[in-house]
Amino acid sequence: MVTLLSADPRPLREFFDEAGYTHEQFRRNPTLRDLPSRRLGNLPVLLDRTSKPTVLNTLVRWFFLGLPLESRSYDGLVPPAIVSFMLDCGLLVRDGDRLAPAVMLTPCDGFLFAADPASRLESPQASDMVLWPNPSTRLLQMxxxxxxxxxxxxxxxxxxxxxILAAAHSRQVVATDLNPRATSFAAFNAWLNGVRNIxxxxxxxxxxxxGRAFDLIxxxxxFFVTPSSDQMYCENSMELDDYCRRLVGEAPRHLAENGYLQMTFEWVQVRGQAWQDRLAGWLENTGCDGWVLRSYARDAASYAEERIGRMMPWSQEAAATRFDEWMAYYRARHVEEVHGGILAMRRREGRNWVRIEEAVSLDLTEPFGDAVLELFASQDVLETDRTREQMLRWKPKLAPEVRLEQQLHVAGGQWVPEAAKLVRPTGLPASLALEPEVADFLKECDGSRALCELSQQLAGRVKVDLEQVEEQCCAVVRKLVERRLVLL
Ligand SMILES: C[S@@+](CC[C@H](N)C(=O)[O-])C[C@H]1O[C@@H](n2cnc3c(N)ncnc32)[C@H](O)[C@@H]1O
Incomplete structure (x- = not known):
């Protein structure tokens, strides 16, 4: 197991950085895209790609491919002081006359994270495996x-x-886990990255x-929806999606006023219910506003097939048996589909709102926490301002990233607009088809003028009754605010 040392780990981090063992390298280097797996049969190609004796290839072979190395592979490339440090803190262990990695190391946004090596998944110790950062980690991070x-x-x-990432914007962080191996890794990684307020x-x-309350959880x-609970990192012992429901139910007691819970999760859709129904029930009377963005949906069979295929390198026979067990479990509980996405809850006194929607797409290259705050602020206004009089006081502003996409066709030797779509490509992507005249009106929405003034101008231009224009402008702007294309 990894050990925190009294020595400063900075020289070790700098060594990895200088060798190019960085987030950027992992993003663009094809060798670092897929872990070696029996299913992919990709070890030979990964070995070939890392065959040149460089510092980076040595670190990749140890801490990404999980291979033990003889001293001739690292002598002259990795300084003895760095090797000793890695042995002392348990990143490397002796394996006869070779040094073997005890962890996988993943660089992420300037930090380095130790977790279990992938080989543990195939071992009898897989149940308390501590997983490396993966796509759902990234989703929550963004x-x-x-x-x-x-x-x-x-x-x-x-x-x-x-x-560890939240420590940069929090006075104090508490990291908890049921798995004591995970809390040891978390404490180790805090030390490795010089983070102390955790x-x-x-x-x-x-x-x-x-008894403690937080500003952010x-x-x-x-959250995997499975009939078993063998893998602590992805399964739990509760029925279907009950563990996530439990979190939604218990979190409000641990949120300070205006504090947020943000989580990734999955839930089921059962026969006779729409996919939103179950969630609406979870989010009722929590003392929090709630927002859910669904980002995927699978029918039960596709879900089982995908998850079983990815969780472990089962033999074909074992995978088939599991599949049958999982399907029997879903059928007995009338589960038709499994859905996944993100949820944010904000504790707030007063009348709370709930919003459940589907993602256009999710952009995991850019953080979108600010877009979430913006959404909560807009939804607050949508909830309170419902009359025309109230809405006419709004000063609508087209979100800065919004672009207009137009389709044109040729008529009478001219390009004539046919259809138009507003698109917000980054942050929380959004889009909405609209009439070309609406697009024209929107270019005036820069946040400086109230909707009553904008409506008046428009009514004068198109020579239509003001009341009618006001009504339409309010309806359009309201819809665009709901779709995150216009800000208030
Ligand atoms: C999907 S991993 C997430 C790890 C990390 N936070 C990330 O974003 O990559 C889920 C974690 O929850 C832990 N866990 C499982 N059951 C738990 C429970 N009842 N209470 C607290 N933690 C639990 C697992 O041990 C595992 O480390």
Missing amino acids: FTIRRPAGTTLDLGAGCGIQG ECLTGDTFEPVA TANPP
């Missing part, structure tokens, strides 16, 4: 609101990545923070 927070809780911390606690769900919980 989703997280990065405004200054007093206290932040990272629930189900795993290797500690969410808490406390790592072991225990079930909110138990380690009983991030959770990427074990």
